[in-house]
Amino acid sequence: MDDAIVHTSRLRKQFGEVAALTGLDLMVPSNIIYGLLGPKGAGKSTAVQILSTLTKPTGGRAVVAGFDVARYPEEVRKMIGIAGQDASLDDRLTARENLRIFGRRSRLGTRGARRRADELLERFDLAQAGDRPVGGYPGGRRRLVHLLASLLPGPAVLLLDEPTKGLDVRSRRAIWASVRQLVADGTTVLLATQYLDEVDQLASAVGVIDHGNLIAEGGPAQLKSQIGRHIDVVVEAAEHLPCAMALLERITGRCPEADGLHIVVAAVDAVPTVPQIVRELDASGAVIRTIGIREPSLDDVVLSLTGKNAPPAEPVGCVAGGTGARFPAQEGH
Numbered sequence: 530m531d532d533a534i535v536h537t538s539r540l541r542k543q544f545g546e547v548a549a550l551t552g553l554d555l556m557v558p559s560n561i562i563y564g565l566l567g568p569k570g571a572g573k574s575t576a577v578q579i580l581s582t583l584t585k586p587t588g589g590r591a592v593v594a595g596f597d598v599a600r601y602p603e604e605v606r607k608m609i610g611i612a613g614q615d616a617s618l619d620d621r622l623t624a625r626e627n628l629r630i631f632g633r634r635s636r637l638g639t640r641g642a643r644r645r646a647d648e649l650l651e652r653f654d655l656a657q658a659g660d661r662p663v664g665g666y667p668g669g670r671r672r673l674v675h676l677l678a679s680l681l682p683g684p685a686v687l688l689l690d691e692p693t694k695g696l697d698v699r700s701r702r703a704i705w706a707s708v709r710q711l712v713a714d715g716t717t718v719l720l721a722t723q724y725l726d727e728v729d730q731l732a733s734a735v736g737v738i739d740h741g742n743l744i745a746e747g748g749p750a751q752l753k754s755q756i757g758r759h760i761d762v763v764v765e766a767a768e769h770l771p772c773a774m775a776l777l778e779r780i781t782g783r784c785p786e787a788d789g790l791h792i793v794v795a796a797v798d799a800v801p802t803v804p805q806i807v808r809e810l811d812a813s814g815a816v817i818r819t820i821g822i823r824e825p826s827l828d829d830v831v832l833s834l835t836g837k838n839a840p841p842a843e844p845v846g847c848v849a850g851g852t853g854a855r856f857p858a859q860e861g862h
């Protein structure tokens with residue numbers, strides 16, 4: 530596709546016995562934030578590493594800004610910024626000094642690196658803090674400096690691999706604001722993450738990846754609309770659960786999921802269904818505390834696509850409630 534700035538076709542990567550990518554087809558248009566969403570082990574980092582020329586594909590093709598990553602890695606490197614999960618900063622030096630060093634490494638030259646570091650610190654409100662040693666920085670600000678390091682060359686494409694992993698909610702918001710600003714400036718961002726709320730907040734297009742392959746694609750709203758609304762029922766006591774579950778399954782024709790006293794079920798015609806549920810639950814003697822209808826979250830979308838269990842609560846306490854969801858941890862496949 531001509532207007533795709535990042536494009537992969539049947540991309541494969543084998544690590545010995547492990548197939549990390551099994552024929553990934555990606556099409557990322559220019560000047561958007563594209564969310565590459567998937568559980569741990571899905572192949573997100575492998576895809577980012579191939580696109581950033583750090584790993585070679587075993588098969589298929591990847592093209593960034595018109596350059597094939599396998600044939601023209603040098604050209605690709607000139608077009609991209611990469612902010613991985615663990616870029617290294619020198620704790621004893623200030624952010625400004627660190628950025629100047631990164632800038633010189635990315636061949637900006639001494640004066641160019643100096644100018645660009647100052648510009649970025651100013652732009653992202655770090656002009657003052659930028660003159661303190663990064664060793665004393667809180668985690669969020671540190672991550673922001675990593676992000677700025679990846680922006681030194683003014684990349685056309687920025688590849689972000691879980692940029693807010695482990696950060697608190699304020700720091701995450703600061704990073705999100707910076708990423709949005711970049712897109713306003715014309716950069717294309719490929720954002721690999723397992724945080725559904727991050728994609729919901731930032732991305733205008735989403736690719737859901739599992740077992741090294743794309744399993745769904747679309748805008749966040751489009752993906753959600755595919756699975757219908759959700760009915761939430763909270764029963765008064767555990768003894769009412771079996772009866773309420775059976776009744777919800779019969780009325781909606783879908784399989785409800787229970788978590789404690791809370792039951793969730795997808796329903797195509799949620800609005801007319803609710804009064805019927807209330808009437809029948811009442812007649813059956815099951816006592817309900819609350820009942821409501823809500824739009825599905827991206828979490829619900831992925832659950833319905835992959836059939837995986839409900840994710841655990843966000844471990845770093847980022848966002849409470851349904852929007853803080855992430856994928857369940859999955860090892861080794």
Ligand SMILES: Nc1ncnc2c1ncn2[C@@H]1O[C@H](COP(=O)(O)OP(=O)(O)O)[C@@H](O)[C@H]1O
Pocket residue numbers: 544547548549567568569570571572573574575576861862
């Ligand atoms: N260097 C490696 N050697 C062997 N297996 C790897 C290597 N890197 C990744 N894998 C495996 O490839 C799969 C995809 O990993 P990865 O791309 O890191 O997924 P994600 O970033 O989505 O969590 C996993 O099964 C992982 O264990």
Ligand SMILES: [Mg+2]
Pocket residue numbers: 573574575690691
């Ligand atoms: Mg990863």
